[in-house]
Amino acid sequence: MTDRGLLLAPPHTSRASGISNLDGSISTSVEPFLSERHLALRETVRRFALETIVPIATELDESCTFPWESVKAMADMGLLGVPIPQEYGGMGLDYMSYVLVVEELAKYDATHAITVSAHTTLGTSPILNFGSSEQKERYLPLLAGGKVLGGFGLTEPGAGSDSGGTRTRAIRENGGYRLNGAKIFITHAGVGEIFTVTAVTDAKAGANGITSFIVTKPTVDLEKAETLGFGHAGDLEFMAGVRAGKKEDKMGWRASDTRELVLEDVYVPEANRLGDEGRGFRNFMKTLDAGRIGIAGLSLGLAEGAFEVAMRYAHEREQFGRKILDFQQVQFKLSEMATDIEAGRLLTYRAAWLKDNGRPFGKEAAMAKLFCSELSMRATLQAVQILGGAGYTDEYPVERMARDAKVCEIGEGTSEVQKLVIGRHLVKEMFGA
Numbered sequence: 001m002t003d004r005g006l007l008l009a010p011p012h013t014s015r016a017s018g019i020s021n022l023d024g025s026i027s028t029s030v031e032p033f034l035s036e037r038h039l040a041l042r043e044t045v046r047r048f049a050l051e052t053i054v055p056i057a058t059e060l061d062e063s064c065t066f067p068w069e070s071v072k073a074m075a076d077m078g079l080l081g082v083p084i085p086q087e088y089g090g091m092g093l094d095y096m097s098y099v100l101v102v103e104e105l106a107k108y109d110a111t112h113a114i115t116v117s118a119h120t121t122l123g124t125s126p127i128l129n130f131g132s133s134e135q136k137e138r139y140l141p142l143l144a145g146g147k148v149l150g151g152f153g154l155t156e157p158g159a160g161s162d163s164g165g166t167r168t169r170a171i172r173e174n175g176g177y178r179l180n181g182a183k184i185f186i187t188h189a190g191v192g193e194i195f196t197v198t199a200v201t202d203a204k205a206g207a208n209g210i211t212s213f214i215v216t217k218p219t220v221d222l223e224k225a226e227t228l229g230f231g232h233a234g235d236l237e238f239m240a241g242v243r244a245g246k247k248e249d250k251m252g253w254r255a256s257d258t259r260e261l262v263l264e265d266v267y268v269p270e271a272n273r274l275g276d277e278g279r280g281f282r283n284f285m286k287t288l289d290a291g292r293i294g295i296a297g298l299s300l301g302l303a304e305g306a307f308e309v310a311m312r313y314a315h316e317r318e319q320f321g322r323k324i325l326d327f328q329q330v331q332f333k334l335s336e337m338a339t340d341i342e343a344g345r346l347l348t349y350r351a352a353w354l355k356d357n358g359r360p361f362g363k364e365a366a367m368a369k370l371f372c373s374e375l376s377m378r379a380t381l382q383a384v385q386i387l388g389g390a391g392y393t394d395e396y397p398v399e400r401m402a403r404d405a406k407v408c409e410i411g412e413g414t415s416e417v418q419k420l421v422i423g424r425h426l427v428k429e430m431f432g433a
Contacts, residue, residue, distance in 0.1 A: 075146025089145030106301025123150025
């Protein structure tokens with residue numbers, strides 16, 4: 001059976017004791033939130049990561065090269081459209097499945113994990129959740145089917161944590177809008193072709209004057225995309241004035257494509273307005289709520305990967321005539337890491353379960369993102385410490401994992417922003433304010 005065939009295999013319907021799945025079948029998994037289908041998906045991604053990603057991860061990190069070939073392989077497996085309905089070219093699986101894919105990829109390389117995460121949650125889901133039927137039919141098959149990569153343009157030089165401070169302007173003109181501005185730190189700004197972005201349509205209305213749009217541009221790696229048959233849709237109507245800036249030289253996620261997305265006098269037809277005028281900020285905040293679960297999964301995967309490396313090293317490394325795993329201080333470090341990982345997993349999976357079951361999940365998503373992002377930083381640094389000098393070199397992946405972990409505390413809302421979000425939910429729950 002092919003990888004994609006395994007992913008699309010019908011779920012088990014064993015009536016053994018377990019929890020109910022979304023399709024009504026009963027899970028026989030020992031995991032409280034996961035079905036056998038989830039476990040099969042996780043195992044498929046793990047095999048792919050070990051066979052395809054692990055051999056190239058260090059080289060990609062050092063060269064800052066976007067992994068076109070392996071990303072195409074993920075697209076061929078259906079991993080760029082896991083939670084998107086089959087009618088639009090996706091796999092039609094639940095959000096838990098998507099989180100598991102991101103988590104498993106991140107154990108081995110965060111660049112591949114963020115490629116799936118940014119494309120799926122940020123680039124594709126706003127069109128699925130807020131787009132018109134025409135927009136869904138036009139853009140989702142290209143994104144969910146893995147034909148092209150998508151991105152999300154919210155952050156600006158003066159609008160980071162204060163995303164309501166958007167300065168990009170959209171002026172009505174000839175049945176459409178004229179956009180001018182720039183977005184920064186945009187994943188896939190260079191390699192991608194379809195983007196959802198925000199712009200101010202009513203400067204007097206504050207956050208309620210921000211509207212979202214779908215814009216397009218050709219990939220910067222056109223020759224590579226055409227050679228692979230992936231990453232470029234020649235039938236897209238590209239918009240003049242949308243272009244990518246210089247690629248950022250980052251501390252972590254170095255092979256991921258991060259650039260400025262420039263909007264210079266871009267004419268966007270009204271048919272490409274995403275949702276009603278003035279709803280862009282609110283809709284993008286809902287998108288970030290869901291995205292935080294994905295980043296929690298990515299952070300969790302980084303912590304798990306670092307823990308596994310540290311455990312294996314501690315079992316093999318000897319000092320003073322004994323395996324260092326036998327030393328109490330090393331066991332204490334590993335015990336703390338393992339306990340935190342279990343806590344992070346439960347927070348993340350519960351948030352995904354709430355979303356899948358149509359329940360409020362904003363507070364839980366923020367909690368999962370806060371805890372797991374900080375966990376990833378602690379766990380990766382602890383792994384470096386356990387490996388000692390070896391952990392400080394590129395002979396082992398933990399130094400890369402530590403660099404990759406830091407941005408998890410920043411992207412899609414800093415730790416400080418997560419605490420604000422959690423606090424507002426707590427006040428509302430307690431006092432109804």
